[in-house]
Amino acid sequence: MRLMKTLLACALLAATGSAALAQTMKAADVHPAGYPTVVAVENMGKKLDAATQGRIKFQMLPGSVLGGEKEMIEQTQVGAIQILRTSLGPVGPVVPEVNVFNMPFVFRSIAHMRAVIDGPIGQELLDKLSASPARMVGLAWMDGGSRSLYTKKPVRKPDDLKGQKIRMMGNPLFVDTMNAMGGNGISMGFGEVFTALQTGVIDGAENNPPSLFTTNHFKTGAKFYTQTNHLIIPEILVMSKVAYDKLSAADQAAVKKAAREAQLEQRTLWDAAVADYSTKLKAEGVEFIEIDSKPFFDATAPVRAKYGAAYADLIKRIEAVR
Numbered sequence: 001m002r003l004m005k006t007l008l009a010c011a012l013l014a015a016t017g018s019a020a021l022a023q024t025m026k027a028a029d030v031h032p033a034g035y036p037t038v039v040a041v042e043n044m045g046k047k048l049d050a051a052t053q054g055r056i057k058f059q060m061l062p063g064s065v066l067g068g069e070k071e072m073i074e075q076t077q078v079g080a081i082q083i084l085r086t087s088l089g090p091v092g093p094v095v096p097e098v099n100v101f102n103m104p105f106v107f108r109s110i111a112h113m114r115a116v117i118d119g120p121i122g123q124e125l126l127d128k129l130s131a132s133p134a135r136m137v138g139l140a141w142m143d144g145g146s147r148s149l150y151t152k153k154p155v156r157k158p159d160d161l162k163g164q165k166i167r168m169m170g171n172p173l174f175v176d177t178m179n180a181m182g183g184n185g186i187s188m189g190f191g192e193v194f195t196a197l198q199t200g201v202i203d204g205a206e207n208n209p210p211s212l213f214t215t216n217h218f219k220t221g222a223k224f225y226t227q228t229n230h231l232i233i234p235e236i237l238v239m240s241k242v243a244y245d246k247l248s249a250a251d252q253a254a255v256k257k258a259a260r261e262a263q264l265e266q267r268t269l270w271d272a273a274v275a276d277y278s279t280k281l282k283a284e285g286v287e288f289i290e291i292d293s294k295p296f297f298d299a300t301a302p303v304r305a306k307y308g309a310a311y312a313d314l315i316k317r318i319e320a321v322r
């Protein structure tokens with residue numbers, strides 16, 4: 001009887017103990033509700049809620065409500081945001097090791113990028129980010145497709161970009177990339193692009209079809225969509241180290257497992273979104289201009305030489321992935 005009571009007391013203590021540790025994590029994204037990354041992270045939160053008996057829940061905050069990616073990365077570092085889905089682009093200035101994936105034409109194709117992020121190199125880069133002083137834990141990769149140029153005047157070759165101001169994500173590597181491609185790279189937050197296009201502060205930008213459609217950027221007259229495919233940048237899902245360190249080892253493992261599943265789920269959602277939004281963009285009068293991207297590849301060789309020098313061996317391993 002005494003043993004029963006002790007056991008009961010222990011069970012009760014364990015239950016209240018874990019309840020006290022329950023965390024509702026703010027999960028942030030610049031994209032709106034319904035976007036593949038947002039849906040995949042929401043589903044991950046639901047799975048974790050079930051897997052941890054409610055110890056971990058996500059509160060999804062989509063649509064840049066907590067700021068642009070630069071600001072959200074800072075908030076994640078200090079623990080004000082617990083889960084962040086961001087492009088790897090603006091992570092580069094904080095964790096330079098990840099810039100290897102941010103280089104122009106570093107991946108041959110989306111299939112190549114996927115093989116790399118799913119394999120040992122992908123895990124290595126997540127681990128490098130987690131081990132860096134950035135106070136973030138790399139959980140998973142997501143698909144951001146490939147980025148192509150959209151401008152108000154048609155572009156077919158590097159020379160056509162002369163004098164055109166093109167918005168790039170906040171990372172000097174991308175400004176260098178655009179300058180090498182023939183235009184003038186302007187670094188700017190995602191949320192400022194629409195007005196900048198409208199007022200003529202910039203002449204164009206670059207992104208994948210789902211982002212071009214959901215931002216309405218094409219409605220500003222930037223409706224020539226030149227298929228340069230110059231950047232294939234994975235998205236990354238990170239957790240604030242402050243939040244991660246509060247979890248038990250078992251819950252940390254549950255988070256990593258759910259994140260890996262989200263990586264694969266998002267890919268399916270992504271492929272459907274690219275097909276869907278490409279059709280919608282065309283229906284809205286956006287002209288997809290098919291080109292030979294070789295001149296842009298050649299033009300960006302100095303950028304790969306400059307930024308790639310630090311990762312020469314890693315780049316060889318990336319190239320060797322089939």
Ligand code: BDP
Pocket residue numbers: 030069085086087144169189190206207208211235
């Ligand atoms: C989109 C990415 C998003 C970036 C945005 C941008 O999914 O994370 O913030 O591009 O261009 O494709 O800033």
